[in-house]
Amino acid sequence: xxxxxxxxxxxxxxxxxxxxxxxxxxxxxxxxxxxxxxxxxxxxxxxxxxxxxxxxxxxxxxxxxxxxxxxxxxxxxxxxxxxxxxxxxxxxxxxxxxxxxxxxxxxxxxxxxxxxxxxxxxxxxxxxxxxxxxxxxxxxxxxxxxxxxxxxxxxxxxxxxxxxxxxxxxxxxxxxxxxxxxxxxxxxxxxxxxxxxxxxxxxxxxxxxxxxxxxxxxxxxxxxxxxxxxxxxxxxxxxxxxxxxxxxxxxxxxxxxxxxxxxxxxxxxxxxxxxxxxxxxxxxxxxxxxxxxxxxxxxxxxxxxxxxxxxxxxxxxxxxxxxxxxxxxxxxxxxxxxxxxxxxxxxxxxxxxxxxxxxxxxxxxxxxxxxxxxxxxxxxxxxxxxxxxxxxxxxxxxxxxxxxxxxxxxxxxxxxxxxxxxxxxxxxxxxxxxxxxxxxxxxxxxxxxxxxxxxxxxxxxxxxxxxxxxxxxxxxxxxxxxxxxxxxxxxxxxxxxxxxxxxxxxxxxxxxxxxxxxxxxxxxxxxxxxxxxxxxxxxxxxxxxxxxxxxxxxxxxxxxxxxxxxxxxxxxxxxxxxxxxxxxxxxxxxxxxxxxxxxxxxxxxxxxxxxxxx
Numbered sequence: 001x002x003x004x005x006x007x008x009x010x011x012x013x014x015x016x017x018x019x020x021x022x023x024x025x026x027x028x029x030x031x032x033x034x035x036x037x038x039x040x041x042x043x044x045x046x047x048x049x050x051x052x053x054x055x056x057x058x059x060x061x062x063x064x065x066x067x068x069x070x071x072x073x074x075x076x077x078x079x080x081x082x083x084x085x086x087x088x089x090x091x092x093x094x095x096x097x098x099x100x101x102x103x104x105x106x107x108x109x110x111x112x113x114x115x116x117x118x119x120x121x122x123x124x125x126x127x128x129x130x131x132x133x134x135x136x137x138x139x140x141x142x143x144x145x146x147x148x149x150x151x152x153x154x155x156x157x158x159x160x161x162x163x164x165x166x167x168x169x170x171x172x173x174x175x176x177x178x179x180x181x182x183x184x185x186x187x188x189x190x191x192x193x194x195x196x197x198x199x200x201x202x203x204x205x206x207x208x209x210x211x212x213x214x215x216x217x218x219x220x221x222x223x224x225x226x227x228x229x230x231x232x233x234x235x236x237x238x239x240x241x242x243x244x245x246x247x248x249x250x251x252x253x254x255x256x257x258x259x260x261x262x263x264x265x266x267x268x269x270x271x272x273x274x275x276x277x278x279x280x281x282x283x284x285x286x287x288x289x290x291x292x293x294x295x296x297x298x299x300x301x302x303x304x305x306x307x308x309x310x311x312x313x314x315x316x317x318x319x320x321x322x323x324x325x326x327x328x329x330x331x332x333x334x335x336x337x338x339x340x341x342x343x344x345x346x347x348x349x350x351x352x353x354x355x356x357x358x359x360x361x362x363x364x365x366x367x368x369x370x371x372x373x374x375x376x377x378x379x380x381x382x383x384x385x386x387x388x389x390x391x392x393x394x395x396x397x398x399x400x401x402x403x404x405x406x407x408x409x410x411x412x413x414x415x416x417x418x419x420x421x422x423x424x425x426x427x428x429x430x431x432x433x434x435x436x437x438x439x440x441x442x443x444x445x446x447x448x449x450x451x452x453x454x455x456x457x458x459x460x461x462x463x464x465x466x467x468x469x470x471x472x473x474x475x476x477x478x479x480x481x482x483x484x485x486x487x488x489x490x491x492x493x494x495x496x497x498x499x500x501x502x503x504x505x506x507x508x509x510x511x512x513x514x515x516x517x518x519x520x521x522x523x524x525x526x527x528x529x530x531x532x533x534x535x536x537x538x539x540x541x542x543x544x545x546x547x548x549x550x551x552x553x554x555x556x557x558x559x560x561x562x563x564x565x566x567x568x569x570x571x572x573x574x575x576x577x578x579x580x581x582x583x584x585x586x587x588x589x590x591x592x593x594x595x596x597x598x599x600x601x602x603x604x605x606x607x608x609x610x611x612x613x614x
Contacts, residue, residue: 003089006098011085013102014109017356018077018118023365025372026069027120028507029312029393032371032401033219033421034121038075039068039405042218043209045420046236050208051130051162052123055079068405069372072121080118080125083132084109087325090136094285096333103348104329110355111265111321113314115363124318127164131319134160134167135291138174142181142287147191154195158202165236166319169302173294177287206234214427219400221420223427244305250579254304254313261314265321266328267354274324277331285330292323299323307579309547311506362505370508371398373496374475374515379409381474381490383454388476389424389445391417391459394511413453417441417461424448455479472521475514492519497542506545513543517552524560533562540569547576551583563590581607 026032030045037044038056059078060071088105092098108114117124134156141149157174160167178185185191213224224230232238246254263271281289299319306316332351336344375398382388390396396416402408415424424444425437432440446464449455457477460470470477474492497515520535536553543549554569567590574583588603 003092006092006101007085007089010088010102010105010109011081013106014084014118015077015081017110018081018115021115021360021364021366022070022077022119023073023368024070025067025369026375026398026401027073027365027368028371028398028511030397031069031121032397032399033221034123035069035072035401036219036397036404036421037221038072038121038218040216040218041212042216043213043220043224045221046233046238047165048206048209048221048233049123049163050205051159052126054205054208055126056121069121069401073119076120076122076125077118078125079129080114081109083125083129086129086132086136087322090132090139091326091329093136094139094288096329097336097344099345099348100333100336101329103351104325104332106352107266107270107328107355108322108325110352110359110363111325112359112362113261113265113318114321115359117315117318119363119365123164124315127160127166128318128322130156130160130163130167131170131295131322134170134174135295138177138291139287142177145182145185147194150185150191150195151198154198155202158199159205161203162205166299169298169319170291170295172298173291176294177290180290181287209233217404219404219421222423223430225427229430242307243302245307246305246579250307251304253578254306255300257310257313258300258304258317258320261317262320262324265324267358269354270328270351273331273335273351274328275331276334277327277329280330280334281327288326288330292326296320296323310577311545368505368508370496370499370511371395372402373499374511375399375402376408377493377496378458378475379403379412382409382412382456382476385411385453386456387413387415387448387453388456388458389415389417390422391457391461394507394514395458396420417459449479472518472525475518477521492522494519506543510543510546510549513539513546513549516542517549517556520556524556529560532560533557533565537565540572544572545576547573547580547583550576551586554583554586558586558590558593563594566590579610581610584610 026035034044034049034052036042037049038053039060041053041057044053056072056075059075060068063071063074066074084105087108088101091101091104096104109118114124114128134153137149137153137156141153153174157167157171160170210224210230214220221233222229224233266274278289278293281292296319299317303313303316303320306313328351332348336347339347374395378388378395378399379402388399390399399414400416400421403410403412403414414422416422417424419425419437424441429437429440442464445455449465449468455478456473457470457479460477463470463479465479465481468479468481471480474490492515494515497512499512516535516539520532520539523535524532536556540550540553550569550573554566554573557563557566557569567587570583570586570590574580574587584603584607588600588607591597591600591603
């Protein structure tokens with residue numbers, strides 16, 4: 001049996017399962033944006049992901065009979081399956097038994113977070129495929145010690161950067177192994193320079209971004225018209241402030257969350273095998289140990305210091321999960337060497353079965369239409385010629401996909417208040433200062449409100465016109481003048497919120513909770529205080545682990561004078577994310593209202609300390 005056969009068998013098996021659990025349409029968060037950028041060759045959010053956009057578009061061209069969303073979801077599944085196939089081939093090439101190599105790679109394929117990203121439009125399958133290819137080529141380069149291997153390694157490293165910046169987390173281990181296994185390489189500056197040029201050649205694919213930016217009807221995150229804007233996009237400057245922004249307690253909490261995630265990614269019963277695999281790598285293949293250990297260490301250094309919604313953290317540990325899958329393979333192989341040969345096959349099958357059955361239900365998205373239907377419900381209730389101003393990721397990109405790619409409601413105009421894809425500003429106005437841009441947005445929104453077309457908001461902030469009010473209108477808010485007598489919107493259809501079997505997915509539950517929250521807004525507007533409170537509480541119960549939902553419910557309850565309930569939800573929001581200052585500020589306001597001034601000062605101090613954390 002050859003490494004190619006092992007890898008092909010693994011990839012086919014993974015792809016078959018992905019096909020049975022593939023999301024049929026647009027998903028939550030950035031799914032709609034990536035579909036819009038890939039399907040019509042746009043420019044995605046930082047760092048642009050040109051390799052994903054181009055390769056996904058090629059796959060979509062081969063699937064003209066399916067929807068754009070399904071085509072890009074299929075591309076993600078293909079990349080993830082290929083990653084697992086290459087991993088199996090690498091393990092086999094390092095002396096791991098073929099059945100064990102297949103089992104370990106399938107354990108990665110069916111691990112909780114990796115599987116969840118393989119069946120939706122996401123970049124991680126392709127990014128990790130490039131990571132595994134770089135690891136494999138590093139080992140090959142050390143063994144063959146040929147100049148062409150150095151050039152290929154450099155090219156793959158550069159190309160990997162166009163898939164995801166996690167590629168750089170592999171480089172310290174690559175450099176360490178090359179310095180250890182081929183010390184003469186560092187005395188050949190010309191070859192090293194050629195390798196760097198090859199890396200630049202692989203990275204040159206980023207030229208796609210300025211060449212394509214603003215062209216075509218695909219999703220374009222923002223202007224990349226000069227070198228400064230392009231560099232900020234490529235380097236992920238938007239997220240820079242979230243890295244190394246946590247105090248020691250926050251890092252320890254993230255470490256605890258990683259340990260819980262790592263223990264559950266495969267199966268708790270397999271944790272001893274993973275630990276044994278690290279020891280086995282030390283005994284039999286220290287090159288792999290240094291490569292994988294270096295990748296895991298760098299991944300943890302970066303991710304443990306990263307602050308974001310806890311529900312979004314698991315994907316930032318995916319590189320470490322790939323490393324643990326390698327150690328699982330080596331541990332399983334060490335165990336197989338101690339049993340009879342015939343036992344190794346059922347042993348490998350048991351490992352795959354454990355992981356597959358543990359995560360199948362949670363990863364199955366073949367009937368998950370919640371985000372798609374949410375967007376359609378919003379659009380269906382908007383009157384002819386409406387303007388909708390969105391914010392955030394939960395619904396904005398699903399709506400963008402339905403309008404831009406599916407062609408629904410061409411009469412509706414969509415603007416993203418955060419300037420992502422559909423800004424109310426012209427790109428030339430991005431040269432203004434942030435304050436001037438914000439002022440200009442407010443003036444433009446005020447002009448829209450005074451115009452003939454009805455203006456709606458997904459999230460009510462401050463009204464651009466003094467005295468105008470946000471009136472609940474189904475799943476959105478209509479901005480109205482005080483004397484406006486516009487008829488009420490149709491009653492919210494709650495069927496999508498009641499869709500069963502999606503309670504496991506926090507992002508989908510957050511969308512479903514929006515139905516209950518808006519039902520509460522509608523009831524409060526009509527004077528049904530008790531009904532409103534019940535609906536708000538149901539929203540919180542549906543998205544119980546969402547910091548934003550719990551905070552928004554707390555804020556509404558505070559506004560209507562339900563201070564004890566508001567305090568409870570604010571405290572829960574703070575417990576979910578202890579490093580977000582807004583819940584503490586709200587808690588200070590609640591304590592102030594109740595006359596507990598010392599407690600109010602304590603919460604204000606806490607919020608101030610968090611704002612000062614670098």
